[in-house]
Amino acid sequence: MALEKYLEVLQNELDTYQYGEKPKELYEPIEYLMSLGGKRLRPALTLMAYHLFEDDWQKALKPAMAVEVFHNFTLMHDDIMDEAPLRRGQPTVHEKWNRDVAILSGDVMLVAAYELLSESPGNDFKTILKRFNRTAAEVCEGQQMDMNFADRETVTEEEYIEMIKLKTSVLLGFALELGARSAGQPEEVVNQLYEIGVNLGIGFQLKDDILDVYGDPIKFGKQIGGDIIENKKTWLMLKALEKSEADSALHHWIRAEDFEPQKKVQAVIEIYNALGIKELAEGAMTKCFNKGFEGIEKLEVPEERKAILRGFAEWLFGRDR
């Protein structure tokens, strides 16, 4: 069994799923956003976790899709809030249609996620639902924290980790948990998988912060330094500010209103390099991934079942896109 097989079957299910028909302004944006692709890593995690314990992994397709649809719902609404023109290189829903369509179509998408979730196998659906509710609320809390940070002068490393944990990691944790719960695993095992997902998730986001600055623009598929241009309070930026004197060159670039984007990116990267920020970020990221890897090793499942989850985590750790 290889990751590609999960993704192929999953993609087919996503392509043929009927979200609804009329009015078309409500359902076409869902199909559009879902068709733009993405790594599908959250549903892959659910399938892998279920398959650690049960052979019939196709039974976990619907809950896996629930996680992916939920994730894309958050993207549709976040893109309105961020006024983002592009998503995966294509116009965002609020740009292609309009704001109201993006709000309402997103709402229906959240409802669709619950409908898919209701198809979860296993005997304790109410616990699955309550855990999904908690996770969904936390993702919104993370998004609100992120927006609040943008208006603040300073953010501590601890606050930043808490924000990305809520905004990104808990959903990766839940994706694994959902697979284990759907397979009827006991709380102890469910919690092990959740913790693995949360640790991989924090590592995943730190990797994203690093790739924004040090990635290969062709492979990463985004312009390098976007976070720097926008003064986004990433782990790298916060650490660099922590290591800078008051009123440093970095502060100057952050305050600058009139600048050439490429010049600012270049200058900030030089400051990062002088302060050794890349190595510090990679250290913090590696620590999170290692916690995840340790969690995977501790799982009491046959070695051949573990291999695919470990391989997936290794890919997340080493990815350059």
Next chain:
Amino acid sequence: MALEKYLEVLQNELDTYQYGEKPKELYEPIEYLMSLGGKRLRPALTLMAYHLFEDDWQKALKPAMAVEVFHNFTLMHDDIMDEAPLRRGQPTVHEKWNRDVAILSGDVMLVAAYELLSESPGNDFKTILKRFNRTAAEVCEGQQMDMNFADRETVTEEEYIEMIKLKTSVLLGFALELGARSAGQPEEVVNQLYEIGVNLGIGFQLKDDILDVYGDPIKFGKQIGGDIIENKKTWLMLKALEKSEADSALHHWIRAEDFEPQKKVQAVIEIYNALGIKELAEGAMTKCFNKGFEGIEKLEVPEERKAILRGFAEWLFGRDR
């Protein structure tokens, strides 16, 4: 047992329910909107329906609250789309905070509705969830249809009834259905209650359309003729257009861009009066309510249990606010 008792206990539950704490931008708007009041008729319907069959009606409080929280979630997002400055005479959430807060806080509110729903009693929660999903999607479909109608030249009476059925009535139907399902009633009884709610719901919305034109501004709590000023395609307007010649005085007032609001309201009401629109609307409304009343009479429950639901429907029918 009187309606006031339900509403008193319900209000107390709503006042003390914890939606969440941090970040406060996410949860304060929920508490704010819920504190603005409203008739609470949807949760009252759930409690009444449950109480038709079971004594311990307090057990249906959480699902009843789910319906009310869901309804208020739709108001929070609809108010953004309608760019409404006021809700129940107070600033809307997007005015008091901002658009992004209203989007995200609304999202969490929908999640909170699912969390409350998960506390429904009864042995078939998955069916309750699936029916709630369907209803929630329909309410969004109705809202999208309503927005589409605003951009259209003509709307038929049939299309209008379909729109208000989705936007308003299915949730009243579901509120009653939810009470019956929570009380473990068979599908036949569940469907009877759903149909009663849908018919009362259409009647309720037609009453709203009538009160906007013919209500007492003091009792109704809104300025009279708001729908007329905005050219809203209500049942009355559509019927009047149907009965008017091409390029009539009504068409003139609809096209007018520069007008004194009170003059337009007065003129359109005179057109309505000349065409007998009020009587036609009251006829259509009465027909819907009568279907609802007939449904209530057919319910096989002890007379004394029926009385409160009948009384409530009579109040909806006769209300002047």
